[in-house]
Amino acid sequence: MNSKNSHKNISRLEGCTVIGALTVTSFVTDAATIVHGPAGCAHQSASMIQSAMIYIYNECYGIPEIFTSDMNEEEIIFGGEERLKETIRETVADGRYKAIFVIGTCISDTIGDDIETVCKNASAEYNIPIIPIDASGFLGGSFEKGFISAIRGVTELIPPRRTEAETKEAPSEPEHKTVNIIAEKNLEYEVDENFAEIKRLLSLLGADVNTRIARRTTVADIARFNNAALNIVRDDPTGEISAHIKSVSDIPVIGAFPTGLSGTIEFLKDAGRLMNLDEAVIDAAVSSELKNQEEMLKRFADLKGKKVSFDLFGFQKLDSAFLDEIAERAGLKIDIDGPAIMIPFYTPVGTAGVKQMLVQWRRFINGKR
């Protein structure tokens, strides 16, 4: 038996906030991240990220430069704040970084280091943003919690909202609308394919991407955040990210990338409406995408009439309506005697995601999986 499966409380298994936070902060390319803890925490986190990135890209991937305060027994006994100050000073002296994120670990939290005050004072002293990320290792929650905390931290680099007077003085809206993409999952296997699909859908509306928070993003990219006409969050089951984005920006928010065929059409309509586009532009985009979906489904004509069932893999509460719709549109019959298709952990994005999912279904149906 491997004890990976032997525990009752699933919350115990959800990983560490530090890695969750690093999957965001380390993708701000001209910002440094300091992990305030033993060197092992930084090694272990960087190593797991590198391992995942190599799996995703199947190539040597440049690992982000992750600093550590390298706490040892002395800091555990006498406190680690001085060591953190020293690490911040050295990182600032490096001269390459336009912002610094500081991620606390379980041990720095246990000994009571006041990271927030250290960052606040250092930020004032060195005159660059030094942003504490509310993490605290496992004591701060899970991987997901660290991820969300880091999104909050990165959004501190967004300039303050424009005042009414500033808005009036600002140049008129650009001809082409732009969109911010928020909270992409950098360790998701299809992260680039999902982004490409959103970019394609936006192009149907004549819109483009403004900035991504955070995926190979610079501090200057984040400073352009307020130029966008729409924010699109990758995925936000708890609504926490969307609520936070609404609290720091007046730009309207779509809370998730589109799922399923009709979901993709609805996404186009919502995005167009929220960007105040002409009805004609939206109708043309919808019409084009409907045609694209029909063309895509023709590639799976061989599946017509075949039986399938869905293995929800324990996620009984999952809204599987989009699966039923895809099956119906592809001419499949949902039948308990059909081959059980495992649903993907992350739902497919847009029409392209549905196409890749149908390729997988075909392998199940034809007995190749």
Next chain:
Amino acid sequence: MAKDNSRDTGNSAVPKKKGRQSAVCANPLYPCAMTGAASALAGISDMGVIIHGSSGCYYYADMAVPDTLHSTFIVQDEVIFGSAERLTEIVESVSKLYNKIAVINTCVPSVMGEDIKEILADYDTICIDAPGFIGYFDEGWKLAVRELADSIPINNSNPNTNTNTDAPLTDLSKDSKGNIRVNIDGVCSMDPFHKGSLIEATRLLNLCGLKTAAVFCHDTYESITHPSPYSVSVNPDYNCADVMNRRLNADARNSTGSLLGLENVLRTFEELSDRLTETADAGIDIDISKIESECEETDEILTTEGDRYLRRHDPPRVAVYSTYAYTEFACDMIANYMDGEIVHAAARNNPPDSDLNGGENPYNIGGICTLHQIKEILSKKDFDLIIGSSFEHAAFPDSAFVGLTFPIRHRKMLYDRPVAGIQGALYLMDEISETLENGNKKSN
């Protein structure tokens, strides 16, 4: 034949104890003490290893260590109200699967101050306090090996317990059929080459008609607590046999010979042969002629390969980053067979204890624990090849590269490659010369 690789103590020798080598510590290259302890103990197949810590700590160790690990997966509740109940629950559950249990403390449980030994007094457990803040991988490894040795009961029921150092060693070094047994030492599960080296060490012992005794640390608890006084090592950085034998008082004269490089292979087997002849096992004359002839043939192959390379190219300029013994071995190969220049060499750990005093350090192998330092140093140097881990490869993706150190992720490692022994020397030379040739073709 390769030249003698004994070393003098250079000024740049790796510090004896872990210390900060730079104010800025960016991208530390080696895991924490907890992972080292887990790697040492999880190789003991009938010992259940429990990481007493959170899922975050466990997931990393589980990724780095190929053997099964368990965890208490503690959450905030246990930190506030105490972890005794949770720890006992997991030990109780895991005890049903193993004869022996090891519990490894991570950072937070370590500072909580609970008396783990007292909590687990009713169970047959070894408790290792190896929080990440005490140091890197090697600190945890050594701590675990010491605790493991201390766990061996010293009484008459253990035939290895020998309080009389002048007593005959015959019973300790032979199996039930009278075959001479030799331990294989230095098998570290996190080393991507450990399995290949173990296979090669077994082959070399068999060539001399010797049987394998305990494999440190890749064996059963029963086996490692009944080691032979004689050992060969596939990686002297991770030797354990001496610690075990000292605990058992088996033989103050024992030592573990290295199998890294042809010179060491030959010397180790010659010494082993001499010792078996000198001791109470006199009359057992092991035949090392096959090892000698294979070393000689291999030396010729490696020399010819070096000559062939040097007819077309200048001697390579190489940077080497690994654990100490591997770094030294790779430097020897480059210097001896390719007349190469070692532009920079550094180890992630300290040299083996036996080499701390009076050893030579002809390559000025220093100690470096962060990728940041390596990037700074190599950015000022010209080099043709880096030998290291995927971290170094990621930092210099366009440079010719040979993987020798954990983690190796830039290529698949589906079959077991050796670094130790005769095949290990051939493997490393093969990789180095292939990579250099390919690099030269690209640059042309």
